[in-house]
Amino acid sequence: MLDVKKIFSFCKQYMYIHKASIIAYILLCIAVSLFSLATPYISGNFIDYLIGGDGARFLIRYCILYIIISIGSMTLGYISNQLYIKLQTRLGFELNRDILIHIQQLPISYIKDQDTAYLSQRINNDSNTVMTFCISVIQNIIINAVTVVLSFGVVFVFNPIIAIALFALIPCYFIAYRLFKNLLFKSGFDLKERQSEFFGKLYEQLSHIQQVKIHSIGKLFLCRLNTVFERLMSSAFRYQKITYLFSGLDSFILTLAQIFLFLFGGLQVIQGKLSVGQFTIISSYFGLMVNSIRYFFSLGKNVQDNMVSYERLVSIINIAKSTNGNIKLNEVTNISLNNVSISFESKNVLENFCATFDRGKIYTIMGANGSGKSTLINLILGLYIDEFQGNVLFNGISIKQVDMIDARYRLIGVTEQEPVLFEDTIEFNLTFNLKKFSDDRLQFLMDVLGLRDFISSLPCGLKTFISEKAANISGGEKQKIALLRALLKDPDVLILDEPISALDSSSRNRLKEYLVSIKKQKLIIIITHDDTFTDISDVELSMVNLNAE
Numbered sequence: 001m002l003d004v005k006k007i008f009s010f011c012k013q014y015m016y017i018h019k020a021s022i023i024a025y026i027l028l029c030i031a032v033s034l035f036s037l038a039t040p041y042i043s044g045n046f047i048d049y050l051i052g053g054d055g056a057r058f059l060i061r062y063c064i065l066y067i068i069i070s071i072g073s074m075t076l077g078y079i080s081n082q083l084y085i086k087l088q089t090r091l092g093f094e095l096n097r098d099i100l101i102h103i104q105q106l107p108i109s110y111i112k113d114q115d116t117a118y119l120s121q122r123i124n125n126d127s128n129t130v131m132t133f134c135i136s137v138i139q140n141i142i143i144n145a146v147t148v149v150l151s152f153g154v155v156f157v158f159n160p161i162i163a164i165a166l167f168a169l170i171p172c173y174f175i176a177y178r179l180f181k182n183l184l185f186k187s188g189f190d191l192k193e194r195q196s197e198f199f200g201k202l203y204e205q206l207s208h209i210q211q212v213k214i215h216s217i218g219k220l221f222l223c224r225l226n227t228v229f230e231r232l233m234s235s236a237f238r239y240q241k242i243t244y245l246f247s248g249l250d251s252f253i254l255t256l257a258q259i260f261l262f263l264f265g266g267l268q269v270i271q272g273k274l275s276v277g278q279f280t281i282i283s284s285y286f287g288l289m290v291n292s293i294r295y296f297f298s299l300g301k302n303v304q305d306n307m308v309s310y311e312r313l314v315s316i317i318n319i320a321k322s323t324n325g326n327i328k329l330n331e332v333t334n335i336s337l338n339n340v341s342i343s344f345e346s347k348n349v350l351e352n353f354c355a356t357f358d359r360g361k362i363y364t365i366m367g368a369n370g371s372g373k374s375t376l377i378n379l380i381l382g383l384y385i386d387e388f389q390g391n392v393l394f395n396g397i398s399i400k401q402v403d404m405i406d407a408r409y410r411l412i413g414v415t416e417q418e419p420v421l422f423e424d425t426i427e428f429n430l431t432f433n434l435k436k437f438s439d440d441r442l443q444f445l446m447d448v449l450g451l452r453d454f455i456s457s458l459p460c461g462l463k464t465f466i467s468e469k470a471a472n473i474s475g476g477e478k479q480k481i482a483l484l485r486a487l488l489k490d491p492d493v494l495i496l497d498e499p500i501s502a503l504d505s506s507s508r509n510r511l512k513e514y515l516v517s518i519k520k521q522k523l524i525i526i527i528t529h530d531d532t533f534t535d536i537s538d539v540e541l542s543m544v545n546l547n548a549e
Contacts, residue, residue, distance in 0.1 A: 003303050004137065007310050007508045011134045014091050021087055026139055028080035033143045035073040037150055040288070042066070044281030053278060070468070087135055099123050099313060105321040105405075108343075108383040116461035118200030123316070125196075126309035133306040139297070144292035151289035156280050159268065165260060166289055172253050180246045184304040187239040192308050194228075194235040201228045250297060254290060271327050322383050325401035332411050332492040332523060333359045333395055335380060340390035342375060349375045353390070355541060356369035361493070362515060362524045364533045367543030373527045374417065376543070377495055380525070381408060411492035417498045419482030421473075426455065427462040430485050437488055445487050448514045449480045477500040483511065497527040513535050 007343060008015075015022060046062055100123065103111070156163035205221055263418060268274040274282070334355040342349050349372045357363055367373050378384050379392055382404030392399040394407070408414075417528065421429045446452045454477055458464040466473065473481075479502040494515075500508045515524060516536050526533050534540060 003307050007130055007303075007306055007318070008134055008137075010310060010314065011091070011095065011130055012464075013130070014094050016136060017094075018087060018091065021083060022138065023088060025080055025083045025135070026142060028076050028083065029143055030146060031450060032073055032076045033146060035069050035076070037147065037288070038069060040281055040284030041154065042069075043284065044277040046277070047278030047280050049273050060183065061250055071493050084135065085303050088128070088132050090283040091131040091135070095313075096124055097243065099127060099316060102319075104319070104322070106319055107322050107386060108378065109387065110319060115197075115200040115204075117203030118196045121199040122192075122312060125192075126313050129309040130306055130313065133302065133309075137302075139163060140299075144295045147288055147292040150339060151285040151292070154285045155282050155289065158274065158278050159265070162264060162282060162286065163260065166257070166286065166293075167265075169253060169257055169293050170288065173250075173293060176246070176249045176253070176297065180242065180249075180303060181300060183242050183309055184246065187235075187242045188305045189308040189311070190233045191232075191239045192312065194232040195513075198225075198228050198232045201225050205265040223487075250294060250527075250540055254294065257290055279438045324382075324405055325399075325403050327397060327401050328403045328406050329394060329397075329411060331395075332407070333392075335493070335523065336391075336393045336396075337376075337379065338391040338393070340379065340392060341389055342379065342384060342388040350379075350388075357523055357525060359523045361538040362519050362526065362533070362536055363539045363541060364526045364528055364537040365541045365543065366528055366531070368529060371543040373543055376498065377414075377497060377525075377527060380495065381412065381414065411491050412493045413486035413489045414495045414497065414501050415482045415486050416478075418503075419478055421466050421478060421481060423466060425460075425463050425465055425491060426458075426481065429466060429481055430462070430488060433486065434489060441490075442488060445484050448510050450504070450510065451477070451480050453483060454480075476504065476507075479503060480507065487514075492521075492523060494522055494524045495527070496525070498529070500532060508532070 042062065042065060050063075103119075103123075152163050152166065155166065205225060261283060265274065265279050269276060269279050334357065338354055340353045341351045351374075353376070355376075365373055365376065375384070379388060382392075382399055382402075384547060385400060385404065394402050430442070443452070445454065454466075455461055479499070483496070483499055486496070500511065503511070512533065512535075515526075519538075526537070
């Protein structure tokens, strides 16, 4: 019960929002089960009527009654099934969404260490698993409890000894569950981990298909997949063995109960203490009652399976979010780094680093690959906010006090060294649904970057859909779209990481002219490995000189 309570406590906020639908669903399920519980009693009486030979007139009454029960059961069953699908899908999505929101606020170092395909599959599966469990447990516990009570009552009326004997099954099932509880959890946890790992490696085969073809390393990647598959198979066989033993014990207990019913109930019929119809009723309700008791027995296994998903979700939730302050800046006029140091895996990337950036100037930061340029940008963006020593200040305020999520959204525009475009329209990738920009400005910036002719040549213009990994556009157009996105945002701070590596000379010159024209109201930082921007730079910083190491 403690494990069930943990899962429900985890999911209760989502279930509370949809409590009216959940209550309606449970009531419908109870109504359907009551129709089902009426059937054995009617069937038993039907048999006695046949044996008694009271005429054919009652047959019509039974047929009409069965039609009413069948139509009622089918109608309510359809409605309850539709409601279940709606609840299960909605609740699973809401939990999935909130886990993703939490991950967005985790340290960037955590994300970099993850296999994103594995993580995505894990979150989606586990979210749906625990929500489905909660809905079904509420429904099934109530329905099976009602079934046990009503079935026991009916059987007790006909034969108290058989009814009492049924209750002897409960401690037998409880003991069996206790024996297998830990084994079920451990084997289930390992199987889910291996399944997620396999999914990640399977995704790897497709996500790196171009590199696999270029280097002809298909066999190598298949070997990697085979290795993970063998681990999955081993885990699956171990889980299957434990669950089979668990189910086998269940079947053995059921067999003993059924033998008792045949021997004792059959003897009662032979002795004339029970009619055939009554024995049929007892046997049917006996089966219903046993199945309900078995549900509570199998619930133990189901709980352990779902505890695996619960623990995996909680392990993500328990990872501390990155610090994010509550001071919202109206503008950014100055950024300074004072004696900043940061290291990864015991390697110093920056040590006692100092720099100041002011509005109205263009800064170029130069340095070879590995000198810390990208790390510096991530520090300024607040992506390593809990992982550095020293001070990073925005307008003289510690970055740890600033709402950097808001600042990155409103006040900072960034182009990455390797721009990422999403599988959506060019318009979406340009604007990210910005509400404040004019079409004239968009057209002007398209001319600055030489994008107008390219977009005009597309059959759907700005509505053209960009395929996975932007495979349907060139590297130059990809970089131009990323630059246009940052410029269209009209931010206070522009951070351009190797912004012209894929641009033609004409586009480079127009970009440089535009940056000079807007620099009075901007703080512009350009990351580069060469001297391309020295002619427009106000300040040139060398990572080699500024980094104490």
